[in-house]
Amino acid sequence: MKILGLFRHAKSDWNDARLRDFDRPLNARGRAGAEVMGKYVREHGVPWARFVASPAVRVTQTMEIAAKAARITPHVVWDRRVYLANSETLIEVLREQEGDPPSIMLCGHNPGLEDLIFDLVPDDGSNPLRDEVEEKFPTAAFAVLELDIENWDDVTEGCARLVHLVRPRDLDPSLAPQLSD
Structure with missing residues (x-):
């Protein structure tokens, strides 16, 4: 079994129209959400x-x-393919992971992360967490999947169970979506 964490970036700032999409920073609520989620991910x-x-x-x-916030110094593999990637590309990235680590945290964007959940977790009506993702996988959301595989290169559609989902608003009501979102 392998464990896959999915962490969507926090709320970004749209105020500077001159910035390319790639260069958009977090807004104040995004910074607060990232901090809350960092602590939570550590405690998980x-x-x-x-x-x-x-x-x-x-x-x-x-x-x-x-x-x-989590008081860790992770070694992050920055992979340009993850930027706005679709589910197929994300599966390819996972399959190419060397050294076969027991767990991977994948940090990126929607709709790719959300679609990855839909592709990996069967829609058999037995998982209320999957139903919540169908409503929305918002900014700074964190999901944990257990994959019934031995090696990352075995990742295939339907091989996972969504076992955990938390959003910033679940931890701090002030981080719930605003009318302006």
């Missing part, structure tokens, strides 16, 4: 063996703030 207790992330500014800032 999975020892993440590898971190793979998009190098987009909003992801790097999310990772930096979350790692500081």
